Amino acid sequence: xxxxxxxxxxxxxxxxxxxxxxxxxxxxxxxxxxxxxxxxxxxxxxxxxxxxxxxxxxxxxxxxxxxxxxxxxxxxxxxxxxxxxxxxxxxxxxxxxxxxxxxxxxxxxxxxxxxxxxxxxxxxxxxxxxxxxxxxxxxxxxxxxxxxxxxxxxxxxxxxxxxxxxxxxxxxxxxxxxxxxxxxxxxxxxxxxxxxxxxxxxxxxxxxxxxxxxxxxxxxxxxxxxxxxxxxxxxxxxxxxxxxxxxxxxxxxxxxxxxxxxxxxxxxxxxxxxxxxxxxxxxxxxxxxxxxxxxxxxxxxxxxxxxxxxxxxxxxxxxxxxxxx
Numbered sequence: 397x398x399x400x401x402x403x404x405x406x407x408x409x410x411x412x413x414x415x416x417x418x419x420x421x422x423x424x425x426x427x428x429x430x431x432x433x434x435x436x437x438x439x440x441x442x443x444x445x446x447x448x449x450x451x452x453x454x455x456x457x458x459x460x461x462x463x464x465x466x467x468x469x470x471x472x473x474x475x476x477x478x479x480x481x482x483x484x485x486x487x488x489x490x491x492x493x494x495x496x497x498x499x500x501x502x503x504x505x506x507x508x509x510x511x512x513x514x515x516x517x518x519x520x521x522x523x524x525x526x527x528x529x530x531x532x533x534x535x536x537x538x539x540x541x542x543x544x545x546x547x548x549x550x551x552x553x554x555x556x557x558x559x560x561x562x563x564x565x566x567x568x569x570x571x572x573x574x575x576x577x578x579x580x581x582x583x584x585x586x587x588x589x590x591x592x593x594x595x596x597x598x599x600x601x602x603x604x605x606x607x608x609x610x611x612x613x614x615x616x617x618x619x620x621x622x623x624x625x626x627x628x629x630x631x632x633x634x635x636x637x638x639x640x641x642x643x644x645x646x647x648x649x650x651x652x653x654x655x656x657x658x659x660x661x662x663x664x665x666x667x668x669x670x671x672x673x674x675x676x677x678x679x680x681x682x683x684x685x686x687x688x689x690x691x692x693x694x695x696x697x698x699x700x701x702x703x704x705x706x707x708x709x710x711x712x713x714x715x716x717x718x719x720x721x
Contacts, residue, residue, distance in 0.1 A: 401690050402429035402449065402467050403494075406458065406482055407474040408442045411496060415525070415661060416471050417446035419682035425690040429468075430454070432461050458482060462489035469519075469693065471686075472496055475570035476577055480505030483520065487512040492519040494689045498581045498713060499706035501572035506707045513703050521689045521699030522706040524585040528684030529663040531676035535646065535653045536590055538669075545650030547594065548628055550587050553643045554579040554659055555635040561610035563636070574614035575634035576713055582659070584709050585701065587622060587630035590646060596625030597708070603716040609637055620716050 403426050405412050420428040430450045433439030439454040448454075455461035462470075462485060469492035472482050480500040486493050493513060499522060500506045513520040526532055539547055556579065558566075565571040565578055573580065588598065600623040605615045617635040624630070642665075644655040651670035658665030663681045667674040685700075692699040 397424075398694065400425060400427040401469060401693065402427060403686075404428075404430040404432065404455075404461055404464075404467055404470045405442070406432040406461075406470055406472045408433045408435075408438050409473065412471075412473040413442065413445075415682045416473055416686070417442060419680055419686055421446050422680065423683055423686050423690075425687050426469075429466070430461055430464065432456070432458055458485055462486060462491060467491060469494065469689070471523075473523075475564055476501050476572055477570045480508055483509050484512045487518045487520075490518075492689075492693050494521050494523060494686070495706065496523045497585070497706070497709070498573075498577060499703070499710045501710070503711075503714065506710055510703060510707055515698065515702070516696050519689070519693045519699065520703040520706075521685070521692065522585075522701040522703075522709075523685055524582060524701045525661075525681040525685055526582050526586055526659060527589060527700055528679070528681035528688075529658055530679050531655060531658055531663075531665065531667045531674060532586075532644070534674065534676055535644075535655060535667060535669070538653070539590055539646055539648070540593055543650070544646060544648030544652060544669075547591060547646060547648045549647045550590050550628075550630040551643070551645040551647075552583040552586060552631070553633045553640070554583060555633075555638055555640045555642070557639045558636040561612050566610065566612050566614055566636075568613050571614060573713060573717065574612070574616060575636045576615050576618050576716060578634075578636070579659075580618055580620070580632060580634040580716075581709055581713055583632045583634065584620075584622075584712050585705075586644060587632065588705070588709070591624050591628050591630060594626065595628040598622050598712060599625045601712060601715045603720075605717055605720040607720075615717060615720065618716065622712070
């Protein structure tokens with residue numbers, strides 16, 4: 397078996413400690429090598445907890461972390477506005493990149509990443525973990541195989557109740573979107589994953605966005621409507637104002653599928669179709685993400701969600717809020 401690739405995690409927030417750290421500890425193809433944190437003690441705790449293997453496992457400077465010749469790749473798990481700078485730095489250091497969504501928060505950042513993170517020299521994959529939910533993969537494969545006939549519409553909803561506006565995504569310092577940045581970017585990816593193979597690219601985008609509860613600069617609730625080139629439509633709703641069961645619904649000319657409460661990190665929930673309930677194994681989606689990324693590096697192939705897909709997702713998010721003020 398080839399050696400495990402050495403990956404650094406940039407950031408020690410909840411997605412790193414609840415997702416990437418545990419997945420790297422379990423992965424057969426990659427291992428935690430080092431960590432970047434503004435707080436050295438927090439970085440040390442992360443490194444100990446998840447078994448970082450480097451002799452210098454903790455860094456407070458991205459420059460020193462990237463200078464390590466034994467480091468193969470980085471997982472960028474920092475706030476959204478830091479993604480472009482950190483991805484470009486990693487690419488210039490010759491490191492491959494697994495980048496938390498969204499790719500970037502403005503057109504300039506998208507352009508810079510596309511310029512510097514070019515295959516085959518640099519492999520860049522996006523962290524859309526909902527693609528690695530075993531039930532989602534089964535349903536989407538069925539859709540692509542024509543089990544539901546011609547797919548005409550996809551509907552998604554994801555809500556999470558925030559107690560206040562203290563979340564970093566609610567401010568402009570390191571965030572660009574709130575509900576759309578946390579959840580909406582995933583739903584755009586799901587819609588394109590399901591529809592693009594048969595329906596082409598997103599052709600038309602419309603939105604309604606509100607921020608009337610905490611009156612901050614970013615979206616609290618967002619509703620998006622997408623029309624694809626061949627006519628199919630997708631409907632997206634995200635909110636940070638209330639909890640409700642998450643939903644993915646697929647409607648075709650011969651059948652339908654509904655996924656409920658399947659968006660959590662544990663990749664569980666319920667799925668049923670016009671034919672009845674669908675059983676699926678519970679698997680760690682972060683391991684699927686990491687293993688696909690590592691296999692792409694080794695084979696010189698494109699990751700499941702590559703830099704071009706990530707760029708289009710961010711462009712759609714920017715279009716959704718272009719008239720929001």
